Amino acid sequence: DGGITQSPKYLFRKEGQNVTLSCEQNLNHDAMYWYRQDPGQGLRLIYYSQIVNDFQKGDIAEGYSVSREKKESFPLTVTSAQKNPTAFYLCASTWDRNPKNIQYFGAGTRLSVL
């Protein structure tokens, strides 16, 4: 089955800890995105990548970091600098950044602070 896999489904972070959320896609898409969703709100863009070894900051990149070493993978690290990390994190991908293309989403990772 083609799709986007996010893991883990639930993640807990201790104070001062960095945690990494995984996003893998087998759709052969070039562009990948990370969004944050807070309760009752829409999605806000954290980072996006249009091609391997390249990524750009979105609207709320502070306290987060990403890498894109492989086309299939776009992991997100929530660093200790992110003071309010509790949220639902969604990964998405498209063929490229052309807005004609529909975004496909993973099932999300819910991050909570212990």
Next chain:
Amino acid sequence: KQEVTQIPAALSVPEGENLVLNCSFTDSAIYNLQWFRQDPGKGLTSLLLIQSSQREQTSGRLNASLDKSSGRSTLYIAASQPGDSATYLCAVNTNAGKSTFGDGTTLTVKP
């Protein structure tokens, strides 16, 4: 800066009723608009994508309209069913590929 508003935030209807969800945006310079469905604790599923040059798109019981000049889109759901219960989000996209999402409307269809 583009702002997207969805009203109402929540809606509860009896099964079988036709309903309309609203999405408004402040900057009419959009490339297209997309409606998504989100089930609790899950990712987003694309329902309809409507280009800025189009007036409406239909898929089954769903019909999305777009009035770019007034900054409005509606999602019409005919003959609603309990399985339609979910949160519906709209997103407007620029020609640079940037998406701005609304906060969503949570729909409950009661049997």
